Amino acid sequence: MSLGIARPLPQELVDVQAEMEALAAGYGLDFFETIFEMVDYEEMSMLAAYGGFPIRYPHWRFGAQYEELSRGYSYGLQKIYEMVINTDPCYAYLLNNNELVDQKLVIAHVYGHCDFFKCNAWFGGTNRRMLDQMANHAARVNRYIDRYGYEKVEEFIDACLSLEDLIDPHSVHIRRREESQTGPRSQLHRPSEEETSSGRFPSKNYMEEFINPPDVLRKQAEDKARKHRELSESRRFPDDPQRDVLLFLLEHAPLDEWQHDLLAIIRDEAYYFAPQGQTKIMNEGWASYWHSTLMTRHGLTDSELVCYAEHHSGTMASSPNRLNPYKLGIELFRDIEDRWNKGQFGPEWEQCDDLVAKEKWDRQVGLGREKIFEVRRIHNDLTFIDTFLTTDFCARQKMFSFAFNESAEQYEIASREFVQIKQQLLAALTNHGRPFIYLVDGNHKNRGELYLSHDYQGIELKQDEAHDTLINLHKLWSRPVHIETVVDDEPTVLSWDGHSHEVTQK
């Protein structure tokens, strides 16, 4: 599929690509066919704003992103070297005025990404034909715009996007419930068994009074009615709290057909992009590991060394208030490789208290390369950090945790203790640093109101934004909506009924 804007590679880059591809494959990287295209910066900004896809549905936020990127570039603040998307075949875009050494590095880097996309388990459920799917989404949205008007569609998309992170990223890999046979909407009207059977035994006429005594029957009927009443009073809907709020809305919100379709589109795309958020550190670390390996061992010529070093160190730069995923990822992969090469793992290593022995520990087992390939296959950022972050590593990388100091109204270094750092890092990675929101009740107070719950883990919601999000949720649900959370250390319910906000302490 041609993207219409891109130009084919010049011959010297075709050669570089062939070289890098052969080298990468030689190291055991496993990737889809990768197609490189040259774009200028405007086009690169556009692709980046579109999340890597040449065709997306019309929406102003892409325009906002584009403006930021292209302005950032023209002011010399930032530059995107490459863009690669998770599809089969894999498409990668190169910036056309990069120097040759930059292009080499970037091509090597891209092969790292491609391998990761193909082999990492968390990407297993993604649609590899997303290029087509995105174009299809765009066509559908454009059709609705033609039919219902730009602003109406835009307003609805805005409302959906406001909720786009209310999905269940793990549901791709687990079956949470039986797929309903009859399609989603009919669930509401499932006739209950109690209504159909009456508890009466078959009998001959003259025996009726004895086999089915009227008073017993009456009592049974009353019991049943009571039970039924109790059940329906106590029963919440859905039965268990549900993370995929979007799915619930798709199934139960009173939406028009076009709205239903738009919401499905937003949800689809949210699920497609979710694994990239879950594996940022690993993905960038893995790609950096491979560009570094391929370039320093094979690709570089003498004259390119300084340029390469500058580019590489620029990418790896860390700052106090932002952990660089490239840096953390590559260092952790190298640390794992080193440890497994020297055999620094297993019970014997864990139980060894002799620091000197640990320092010199080298069993020459040489399992490093094999281990990192395994790691890139099965882990995501959360489990990666949880499993492989060590005290030594934190100290070597000068890591610290910081926290918001309310009295000083600024972020301050809170600790250099391994336990705190790890805890903080895991907290930030869990659910991509977003709050856990569950859908608890779709028929709150038996009045069809929607009740969400924020699983409070010590960080409160940003209230003004939560209010605005509730307003958007209400646009979909059209009955009052609530979210249970914690405000100023008190359990609180925020509500929006379509006209006014309400904040009630529980």
Add this chain to the structure above:
Amino acid sequence: MSRSIDRDNQRFRSIVRGKVRQNLRKYITNGEMIGRKGRELVSIPVPNIDIPHFRHGDKGSGGVGQGEGDVGQPVGGRPGDGDGKGQAGDQPGAHLREVEISLDELAQMLGEELELPNVQPKGAENLKSVKSKYNSIRQTGPNSLRHFKRTYKQALKRMIAAKEYDPRRPMILPNREDERFRSWNDVSLPVANAAIVYIMDVSGSMTDDQKDIVRTEAFWIDTWLRRQYDGLQRRYVVHDAVAHEVDEDTFYRIRESGGTRISSAYEKTVQILERDFPPADWNLYVFQFSDGDNWGDDTNRCNQLLTEYMLPICNLFCYGQVHSPYGSGEFIKKLQPLGEEWENLILSDIPDHDAIYDSIKLFLGTGR
């Protein structure tokens, strides 16, 4: 080539402009955009326009960083800045987006917001500006102006006349004589010119705060009148007991002390008007700002200069009186009888920044 991203970008920009329009009153009164004025564009800080999500606030949040430093040392900035994926927020100060808006567009918004009438200029028939209009055809010219259709027709005519044209093989070969080029004529358009004289009292009783009000108000008046006239000239006069003509920069920065004689400024203004702007050709505007303190019997002289020289020739004479802790605020009362007599004398009392909005409306709402 038109790209889909341009459409999204346009849409985004119009949303931003909508925001600016909504908050125009705030922008008018706080004056922060004046410092951001370029030649044609003003950049305006707009709170980030974003889609709301359920997300974490600052309280209890934190993160992990890398580098030197002891416990308790501030890490600076906001975590996630520049990443776009971190915990971005829109607290005051953070994540402001600068939007560039042309002065023309800003004036249009101002006009709509304040419901300002367009100015009816005088003297339009007197001044001409020459403009080129491409509305004719010549046989010579640069290739960039070649009129393809006419050239084609001409060649076709010639070939048919010369019986060179073969309908089965309709090939047209224009030669040098067939070529036609677009050409222009000079059209003279009537233009209305305007001049503004700003007068400010810089005597000791005017504080920085008052000057800031003047600055803000002058900016908006400029913006509006610039839209109304093609050529706008500005002159600045400052005065205490004596008056000086100064440039724009000095006008806003100068700090003097001493007494106040408003008539000195009027005399200076009359001089400028007579020297540079013959009233027959120019639309004249005078805006005076003062705290209303004047030297004893000087007010009579002022009245005389106003009624004899300025009011007869000016489109508008506007007097804005700011409140200073030292001024007596008498002058506006003295002018009031004149204001009833002359329609083009506008008086406005500007106690604080919030009053700027109404004051501008008062000054420019006359449509003169």
